[in-house]
Amino acid sequence: MNLPKKQSWRRLHSRFEPGFKRMLLLSVAIHFLVPVLYTGVLYFSPPREKPPVYRVNLVNKPVKNPQAGRPEASPKKKKTVTKAKPKPKPVVKSKPKPAPKPKPEAKKVVKPKPKPEPVAKPEPTISKAQEQDFQQKIEAMRREKEREDRLAALRAELEKEREKIAAETPVGEVTGKGDEEGIAYASFVKAFITEQWRLSKYQLPSLNLEAEWKLIYNAEGQLIHKKVVSGSGNKMFDDSLLRAIMKSQNLGRELEEQTEFEVTFNLREMQN
Amino acid sequence: MIIGRKVLLLLLTLLFSVSSAGAVKIEISAPGEQEIPLALTSFLPMGTAQPEIAAEINAVLQADLGLSGLFSLVDRASFLSDADKLGLSSVLVDFSQWKLLGAEAVIKGGYRVEGGRLIVEARLFDVISRRMLTGRRYIGKPEEARRIAHTFADQVMLSMTGTKGPFSSRIAYISNRTGKKELYLMEVDGHAPIRLTNHRGIVLNPDFSPVGKELIFTSYKKGNPDLYRKEIYAGREARLSHRQGLNIGGRYSPDGREIAVTLSKDKNSELYLLGTDGTIHKRLTNHWGIDVDPSWSPAGDKVAFVSDRRGNPHVYIVDVDSLEVKRLTFDGKYNATPAWSPNGERIAFARMENGSFDIYTIKPDGSDERRLTFGSGNKEHPRWSPDSRFLVYSLDRDGEKAIYLMRADGTGNRRISAAGGDDSHPAWSGYW
Amino acid sequence: MQKITLTRLFILLVLVTLLSAGCAKKAAMDDTQATDGTQAVEETQMQEQEISAVEEQPVSDMAAGDTNAAMMEAETLVRKLTRIYFDFDQYVLTKTAQDTLYANAQILKAAPALKVVVEGHCDERGSDEYNLALGEKRAIATKNYLVSLGVPMDQLSTISYGEEVPLDMGGSEDAWAKNRRAEFTLQR
Numbered sequence: 042m043n044l045p046k047k048q049s050w051r052r053l054h055s056r057f058e059p060g061f062k063r064m065l066l067l068s069v070a071i072h073f074l075v076p077v078l079y080t081g082v083l084y085f086s087p088p089r090e091k092p093p094v095y096r097v098n099l100v101n102k103p104v105k106n107p108q109a110g111r112p113e114a115s116p117k118k119k120k121t122v123t124k125a126k127p128k129p130k131p132v133v134k135s136k137p138k139p140a141p142k143p144k145p146e147a148k149k150v151v152k153p154k155p156k157p158e159p160v161a162k163p164e165p166t167i168s169k170a171q172e173q174d175f176q177q178k179i180e181a182m183r184r185e186k187e188r189e190d191r192l193a194a195l196r197a198e199l200e201k202e203r204e205k206i207a208a209e210t211p212v213g214e215v216t217g218k219g220d221e222e223g224i225a226y227a228s229f230v231k232a233f234i235t236e237q238w239r240l241s242k243y244q245l246p247s248l249n250l251e252a253e254w255k256l257i258y259n260a261e262g263q264l265i266h267k268k269v270v271s272g273s274g275n276k277m278f279d280d281s282l283l284r285a286i287m288k289s290q291n292l293g294r295e296l297e298e299q300t301e302f303e304v305t306f307n308l309r310e311m312q313n
Numbered sequence: 314m315i316i317g318r319k320v321l322l323l324l325l326t327l328l329f330s331v332s333s334a335g336a337v338k339i340e341i342s343a344p345g346e347q348e349i350p351l352a353l354t355s356f357l358p359m360g361t362a363q364p365e366i367a368a369e370i371n372a373v374l375q376a377d378l379g380l381s382g383l384f385s386l387v388d389r390a391s392f393l394s395d396a397d398k399l400g401l402s403s404v405l406v407d408f409s410q411w412k413l414l415g416a417e418a419v420i421k422g423g424y425r426v427e428g429g430r431l432i433v434e435a436r437l438f439d440v441i442s443r444r445m446l447t448g449r450r451y452i453g454k455p456e457e458a459r460r461i462a463h464t465f466a467d468q469v470m471l472s473m474t475g476t477k478g479p480f481s482s483r484i485a486y487i488s489n490r491t492g493k494k495e496l497y498l499m500e501v502d503g504h505a506p507i508r509l510t511n512h513r514g515i516v517l518n519p520d521f522s523p524v525g526k527e528l529i530f531t532s533y534k535k536g537n538p539d540l541y542r543k544e545i546y547a548g549r550e551a552r553l554s555h556r557q558g559l560n561i562g563g564r565y566s567p568d569g570r571e572i573a574v575t576l577s578k579d580k581n582s583e584l585y586l587l588g589t590d591g592t593i594h595k596r597l598t599n600h601w602g603i604d605v606d607p608s609w610s611p612a613g614d615k616v617a618f619v620s621d622r623r624g625n626p627h628v629y630i631v632d633v634d635s636l637e638v639k640r641l642t643f644d645g646k647y648n649a650t651p652a653w654s655p656n657g658e659r660i661a662f663a664r665m666e667n668g669s670f671d672i673y674t675i676k677p678d679g680s681d682e683r684r685l686t687f688g689s690g691n692k693e694h695p696r697w698s699p700d701s702r703f704l705v706y707s708l709d710r711d712g713e714k715a716i717y718l719m720r721a722d723g724t725g726n727r728r729i730s731a732a733g734g735d736d737s738h739p740a741w742s743g744y745w
Numbered sequence: 746m747q748k749i750t751l752t753r754l755f756i757l758l759v760l761v762t763l764l765s766a767g768c769a770k771k772a773a774m775d776d777t778q779a780t781d782g783t784q785a786v787e788e789t790q791m792q793e794q795e796i797s798a799v800e801e802q803p804v805s806d807m808a809a810g811d812t813n814a815a816m817m818e819a820e821t822l823v824r825k826l827t828r829i830y831f832d833f834d835q836y837v838l839t840k841t842a843q844d845t846l847y848a849n850a851q852i853l854k855a856a857p858a859l860k861v862v863v864e865g866h867c868d869e870r871g872s873d874e875y876n877l878a879l880g881e882k883r884a885i886a887t888k889n890y891l892v893s894l895g896v897p898m899d900q901l902s903t904i905s906y907g908e909e910v911p912l913d914m915g916g917s918e919d920a921w922a923k924n925r926r927a928e929f930t931l932q933r
Binding site: 226227230234235236237238239240241242243245255276277283284285287288300301302303304305306307308309310311 | 337340344346350474475
Binding site: 494515517518533536537538558559561562575577580582603604605606619621625626647649650663665668670691693694709712737738 | 834869870871872873874875877878879881882885903904905906909910914916
């Protein structure tokens with residue numbers, strides 16, 4: 042085709058349909074507009090909140106309270122487990138206190154507060170006036186205690202509210218699977234049951250063991266159904282799982298709804 | 314119709330959104346704690362109190378169960394009132410107290426001395442399921458408190474692992490405390506050592522018979538390294554092999570009917586099989602190199618041994634029937650003192666690396682070699698416990714030789730021989 | 746060197762024989778005088794007993810009245826046989842070892858009545874069992890070399906002590922080198 046440039050241009054031009062120029066212009070405009078619209082430089086958009094950063098410890102045991110440190114989160118109190126740890130402290134502390142009181146000491150241990158001592162150390166010789174004085178003081182302390190109890194109850198309620206808020210936001214999830222609702226509970230239940238599971242590698246002939254359980258927790262966090270799907274074939278391993286699950290009857294927090302869990306237990310992390 | 318279809322569509326989407334919250338899958342790939350928290354209470358007197366007995370039982374249980382690696386001990390200071398109650402059956406134990414302390418297992422017991430006899434009641438409870446896992450009553454003499462405690466520790470191991478523990482067995486060894494190397498016997502925790510020989514020369518390398526309470530060993534009593542057998546309780550001694558040259562490294566076959574030994578009567582050290590009367594049944598090796606240190610497989614069909622046929626000492630395995638020899642170790646320049654575990658799964662041996670010896674284990678097929686010991690000193694002569702969970706070995710460091718125990722994975726190292734002498738060549742008996 | 750020692754020994758031998766002869770003569774003389782008084786007789790008898798007691802004990806040093814000259818001579822001879830040393834995990838004779846053994850062979854050949862045990866030893870490193878076998882190989886290698894130099898076979902026997910009898914317990918490279926040896930003792 043050795044047509045001069047001008048001629049070929051004219052030819053092309055004449056080949057166009059009447060509305061072609063308009064179409065071309067429109068096409069170019071759209072091609073230009075869409076990316077501009079997409080990036081949103083033309084219209085105002087509220088500054089997006091940066092998603093909060095969660096520190097997830099992948100190396101150590103799952104943390105009981107992944108929310109710890111967040112401003113709206115609050116420390117959850119688990120009644121069965123955490124009591125075990127501060128236990129030795131009150132006993133040790135109460136030891137230097139008057140020795141000839143072994144029984145009240147035992148009672149003191151149950152309450153994590155060693156401070157409010159059995160109020161009156163009844164002294165053998167005491168006048169009536171002093172006794173009345175003491176009674177008044179006891180009353181005062183009792184009222185004080187009631188006030189504190191009410192305050193504690195209120196605080197507990199507040200914490201519950203906070204927990205609800207905290208629970209609805211996504212928590213660091215190790216596997217990165219699942220939708221937002223699933224992540225929070227799966228991670229929590231996994232951490233909880235793992236914490237209850239005690240097993241020594243010296244009890245086993247090999248680390249290639251695996252078992253599967255089906256657990257159903259109701260919305261209050263109570264275990265309402267448990268069933269073995271498949272056993273490992275090793276009695277020590279299976280017994281240890283039963284113990285762990287028996288200790289996991291009460292999660293200590295609410296789930297959004299009744300949930301069924303399929304839990305696979307193995308020792309992959311211990312194999313090296 | 315259209316509206317109906319829309320409603321149907323809506324319902325379906327609702328259905329899916331609800332059922333998407335179905336079974337949640339979780340994988341837990343390690344326990345939260347790899348030790349079982351155990352509350353070991355002091356045994357309580359059921360009659361007159363004899364605190365020494367309770368203290369001995371407690372010390373023995375603590376040492377044995379600590380060596381097992383299964384447990385972490387709950388601090389005694391935190392024990393509550395149930396620790397002071399006898400509680401010999403599960404209905405009498407207040408498990409909630411123990412659960413509060415975080416214990417998952419509790420050991421309780423009582424003892425009574427009457428009419429010259431010591432009676433010990435011992436119990437192991439499971440706190441979570443609130444039941445007794447194992448219970449025993451032992452009757453013996455007051456001086457047998459340690460032995461009773463060892464037996465109960467064996468029972469606890471059986472209950473927790475499915476295999477009986479080795480704590481009631483014995484360890485034979487060579488010591489030069491008298492100035493000469495003689496044969497000694499002690500308990501697994503190093504207690505009650507007794508001297509068995511009075512040869513006043515050099516005694517070496519003992520091995521227990523699997524059937525009777527006998528030991529074979531090598532002695533220079535008559536001026537030549539000869540193979541002797543000694544009955545431990547009767548005290549009778551017999552010279553099994555006194556052929557010219559070496560009669561060393563005697564090892565009983567697992568059925569106790571033959572002895573593998575190194576003889577050099579033909580001017581070269583080779584492995585032979587002798588009968589228990591000392592007659593030669595079979596020659597196992599035929600090579601101009603040094604062939605020593607036999608160790609039987611638990612099936613009795615193979616013998617691991619040390620040979621320098623390729624230049625440096627390495628561990629080989631010979632088939633007792635076909636006499637076919639296969640090489641086991643390839644790494645290192647000096648591998649010696651093989652010991653085949655009673656469950657047949659691993660062979661322990663010592664390898665010299667950078668001038669000092671350390672203990673390794675390897676599978677009989679030559680795979681999965683693992684180093685068990687580290688640090689200074691020479692660790693040699695590993696021997697297995699009858700349950701294959703522990704190893705005894707001799708450690709030569711800073712001019713002193715002592716005998717140590719450890720778990721089969723190399724953890725839990727502890728010395729069991731007393732200071733003040735050179736102790737070596739340990740051998741672990743079967744279940745006593 | 747060898748010639749001088751031999752003559753010295755010969756002289757020693759003669760002297761000792763004379764001494765012992767002298768002692769015997771004394772006893773005989775006392776006997777002839779005995780008829781005069783009983784006391785004299787008892788004295789000589791006691792003297793005789795003393796001499797016989799001395800004779801029963803093998804004494805390595807030169808004790809007065811030692812009649813077992815052969816034993817003493819043997820001990821001295823054996824002490825002249827020098828040790829040889831080996832490299833780690835080797836039973837091959839080094840050049841130095843071979844030279845030493847050549848010298849030892851001459852002593853042995855000159856005293857064919859001397860029965861010697863060749864002891865093989867190792868340093869404390871390594872398996873005890875393996876070292877017993879290695880020690881034996883060292884002893885046998887030494888014996889074979891001596892035999893090849895003309896020493897009669899039945900003059901030598903071998904034994905291995907492995908790592909059980911170290912000379913130097915220092916645990917250092919020097920100490921170990923000293924322990925890897927073959928040495929010679931009198932056969933009893």
